[in-house]
Amino acid sequence: xxxxxxxxxxxxxxxxxxxxPEAAKxxxxxxxPKKQLAEAPPAIVEKPVEKPxxxxxxxxRDGALSLLALLQREGRFVDFVRDSVDGASDADIGAAxxxxxxxxxxxxxxxxxxxxxxPGAEEEKVSVPKGFDPAEVRLIGEAKGEPPYRGxxxxxxxxxxxxxxxxxxxxxxxTVIAPAEVEL
Amino acid sequence: xxxxxxxxxxTNSAIAVSAPDEPARSIGIAQVVGPxxxxxxxxxxxxxxxxxxxxxxxxxLQLPWSGPMRYCVGTFARERGAxxxxxxxxSAKSWLCNPSIDRTAQVLxxxxxxxxxxxxxxxxxxxxxxxxxxxxxxxxxxxxxDANPDEPADEQEVLVTVPxxxxxxxxxxxxxxxxxxxxEKITLLEEPQAAFYxxxxxxxxxxxxxxxxxxxxxxxxxxxxxxDFSLIEVRDDEGNLTLERIxxxxxxxxxxxxxxxxxSAIVQRELGKPLDAMQQRALVHACRRAKEHLLSADAPAxxxxxxxxxxxxxxxxxxxxxxxxxxxxxxxVDGFFPKVGADAKAERRRAIGLREMGLPYAHDPAxxxxxxxxxxxxxxxxxxxxxxxxxxxAEQLRGRVMELLRTWAGRDVRVLGGVDLDLAVALGAAHYGxxxxxxxxxxRGGTARSYYIGIESAMPAIPGFAPPVKALCVAPQGLxxxxxxxxxxxxxxxxxxxMAAFRFFAAATxxxxxxxxxxxxxxxxxxxxxxxxxxxxxDADHKPGDLVPVRLEAHVTEVGTLELWCVARxxxxxxxxxxxxxxxx
Numbered sequence: 149x150x151x152x153x154x155x156x157x158x159x160x161x162x163x164x165x166x167x168x169p170e171a172a173k174x175x176x177x178x179x180x181p182k183k184q185l186a187e188a189p190p191a192i193v194e195k196p197v198e199k200p201x202x203x204x205x206x207x208x209r210d211g212a213l214s215l216l217a218l219l220q221r222e223g224r225f226v227d228f229v230r231d232s233v234d235g236a237s238d239a240d241i242g243a244a245x246x247x248x249x250x251x252x253x254x255x256x257x258x259x260x261x262x263x264x265x266x267p268g269a270e271e272e273k274v275s276v277p278k279g280f281d282p283a284e285v286r287l288i289g290e291a292k293g294e295p296p297y298r299g300x301x302x303x304x305x306x307x308x309x310x311x312x313x314x315x316x317x318x319x320x321x322x323t324v325i326a327p328a329e330v331e332l
Numbered sequence: 333x334x335x336x337x338x339x340x341x342x343t344n345s346a347i348a349v350s351a352p353d354e355p356a357r358s359i360g361i362a363q364v365v366g367p368x369x370x371x372x373x374x375x376x377x378x379x380x381x382x383x384x385x386x387x388x389x390x391x392x393l394q395l396p397w398s399g400p401m402r403y404c405v406g407t408f409a410r411e412r413g414a415x416x417x418x419x420x421x422x423s424a425k426s427w428l429c430n431p432s433i434d435r436t437a438q439v440l441x442x443x444x445x446x447x448x449x450x451x452x453x454x455x456x457x458x459x460x461x462x463x464x465x466x467x468x469x470x471x472x473x474x475x476x477x478d479a480n481p482d483e484p485a486d487e488q489e490v491l492v493t494v495p496x497x498x499x500x501x502x503x504x505x506x507x508x509x510x511x512x513x514x515x516e517k518i519t520l521l522e523e524p525q526a527a528f529y530x531x532x533x534x535x536x537x538x539x540x541x542x543x544x545x546x547x548x549x550x551x552x553x554x555x556x557x558x559x560d561f562s563l564i565e566v567r568d569d570e571g572n573l574t575l576e577r578i579x580x581x582x583x584x585x586x587x588x589x590x591x592x593x594x595x596s597a598i599v600q601r602e603l604g605k606p607l608d609a610m611q612q613r614a615l616v617h618a619c620r621r622a623k624e625h626l627l628s629a630d631a632p633a634x635x636x637x638x639x640x641x642x643x644x645x646x647x648x649x650x651x652x653x654x655x656x657x658x659x660x661x662x663x664x665v666d667g668f669f670p671k672v673g674a675d676a677k678a679e680r681r682r683a684i685g686l687r688e689m690g691l692p693y694a695h696d697p698a699x700x701x702x703x704x705x706x707x708x709x710x711x712x713x714x715x716x717x718x719x720x721x722x723x724x725x726a727e728q729l730r731g732r733v734m735e736l737l738r739t740w741a742g743r744d745v746r747v748l749g750g751v752d753l754d755l756a757v758a759l760g761a762a763h764y765g766x767x768x769x770x771x772x773x774x775x776r777g778g779t780a781r782s783y784y785i786g787i788e789s790a791m792p793a794i795p796g797f798a799p800p801v802k803a804l805c806v807a808p809q810g811l812x813x814x815x816x817x818x819x820x821x822x823x824x825x826x827x828x829x830x831m832a833a834f835r836f837f838a839a840a841t842x843x844x845x846x847x848x849x850x851x852x853x854x855x856x857x858x859x860x861x862x863x864x865x866x867x868x869x870x871d872a873d874h875k876p877g878d879l880v881p882v883r884l885e886a887h888v889t890e891v892g893t894l895e896l897w898c899v900a901r902x903x904x905x906x907x908x909x910x911x912x913x914x915x916x917x
Binding site for chain 1: 642
C-alpha cells in the first residue's frame, strides 16, 4: 500500500469513520462489513446487546480471539499473563514460564513463519537504501538529507512470510477463550 | 489419473500423492484441531470421538465440507478424547485383526469387563472396528475431494497399506472399510514393503550401489502401537537385480506408547502428587518429548519435566520433576531394547483360566527379543536395515538394534537411510502405484503365509478324544496377486442348505508345503485363524439336503485379498467361502 494512502486511511477513519474508496481494493473481501462498503451511516451498524463489547469487525474480532484461545489452549498464555507475579519467586515464575514458552512457541511455529525484516547481525553497521519503506525500517534519531543512511541495526525486525491460520467454523462464540472445566 | 497412497495407521494415518511425471509427496490433511478450528496437519491421528452433545457441541466439530457433526476424527478427537475416554475409539486397526471379538459388531469404544457396570453409558454411540476404519478413510477422502474438486479421490488409483502380519480376514475387512468410505476399488500393500518403496523412490537408481545380490534387508518398523518386521532379499536373476519379500513377522502390539507410559509412571512416582486425567495426559506428552530428547545423539544429562497446575492460577502451582539420561537409558534402551542373544525368544505368559477380553498386547516388552525370535525363525541374518516408525527416530534405539544385529551376525550390518520415518509408508504406497505402471523395480512377494483348511480325519471314535485334525494346504506361500490354485480332487462335499464351516489355518514358516499337502494341524508354526463358512441355498440344479462333491480353489485377487472357492465337480456351480468374523471362544 502506498504511504499516502495509509495516511489518508488514518485520517479518514479518524474523522469520517469511513475508509477512502481507494483503500478497499487492498482489503480482503470479507474484511469490511457490507454496510460500510455501501456507505451506510455508521449509526445502523448492529451492536451485540448482551455480548461484551469488543472493537473491530466481527471477523477481525473472531480472528484475534481465536488466536488468543489457541495460545491459551496450548500454552496457557492468558492464565500466565493474568496471574500476578508480585511476591512469586523467580523459580516459581520460571517453572511456569518454561511450559508457557513451549506451548506458545508451538502455536507460533505451527501457524506462522517469521523472518527478520533486515538481514544482518544486530549491533552491526547497516545501510538503509534509497526508496526504503518507513513501515519496514524505523529510523531512530535524526535522518539528515536523502537516503541511503548509515546506522547501527538495533533490532532486525520480524516479518511474517507465511501464515497458516486455522479456518474458523461459523456460529461459534469466540469470546469464550477457555471454557470452564468441571470434572464429574 | 493420480495415485493416492494411504497409510491407515494404528495411531496416525497419512496420505501421499504421485502422478505419472511427479514424484510422490505427502499432503496436509485438513481436520478439526480445536473447537470450531480447522487446520491442516501432516498426519490424521487415528482416533474417533463420539461425544454426546453435552460433551462437545456439534457446531464445534463441523468441517469445511460438512454441517455440524456428531463425531470427530483426528487431532481434536485425540486431544478432547483424553478427557472423555468412554467416548474415544483408538487403535481400531488392532481390533480389526483381533479374533476374540466380532469385528463387524458395534463394540467400540471398548469397555471390557466394565461393560455391565456402566449401564448408564449404554446410550452412547458405538461403532465396529470396520466402521471406525471407514471413518478415517472417509475423512481422508473428503479432505482430498475438498482440496481437489476436479479430481475426486474415488476416480484416482488408491493404495491402502496394511501390516504385513494382517491375516486374510483383516485384509478383507480393510477392503470392506474402504468400500464403506466410498472407495470402490483399492489395492492393498504391505507396510514394510511400502517403506522399502519409499527408500527406493528416495534413492533413485543409487539403490543398486547400496545393495548387492545376497543382501537381506530387515525392515524394522516400530510405531506408536505396533512393531512389524519383514525381510527383503536382493537376488540376481540373469544379471538383473530383483527384490523378494521372504519373511514377515507376527503382529506385535508393542510400540512407542508403551514407552511413554512407562516413563510417565516413573516420573509420576517422583512427583509424589496425584494427577488428574488432563495432567496425566500432559505428563505422557512431556515424557514423549523427554524421551526423544534424551535418546537423541547429543542428549543432555537430564531434562526437566513440568506439569502446569489445573486452575487459572499458574504461578506456584507447577509440578516439577527431572528425568535423567541414565534413567531413560535404563528404562527405554535396556528395558525395551535389552541386549539379548541371537537365540532369545519373546516371553509368552501362560494362559490363565480367565482372561479379560481386549487387545492382545504383547506380554514381553523387549522389542529385541521379538526381533531375535523373528530372525531365528527364518534363519536369515540381515545384512542391512531400513528403519521406519516414530520410535526409531531415537538415535540410541537405532544404535542398540544395530549393535545387536552386528553381534548376532558377527559382521557389519549397514543402515539404509533417506526415508521420513513418519511418512515413508504413505509415500512408498504412492510410489508403488507408479511401479505398478512399469516405472521402477517391484518387490516380489505374494502371500506371506501358506493357508490350510482343516479336515477331520476319518477314524473310529474313541471316547474322550476328538478326532485329530489334518490341515490341507490350499494356498502355498508366495502366491502372487492375480493367481489361482486349483486343488487336486479330494473327497470334499457340501450339503446344500446347511452351513458348511471349515477350520482355517496359516503358517509363516512352511514354504515347502505345496497346494494339496496334508499336514497335522498342530504341526510347528501352524496357527488357527477364523473359520471359513458357506451356506449354499438350493437352486435349479441342487435341492436342499443334496450332497454336492466339490473341489477347492484359492485365488489371490488383484486387490491383495485371498478368496477360497468351492467348485462343484460336475461344473454346476461355484461358491465363495466367507470369512467368519464372529466372536471366537
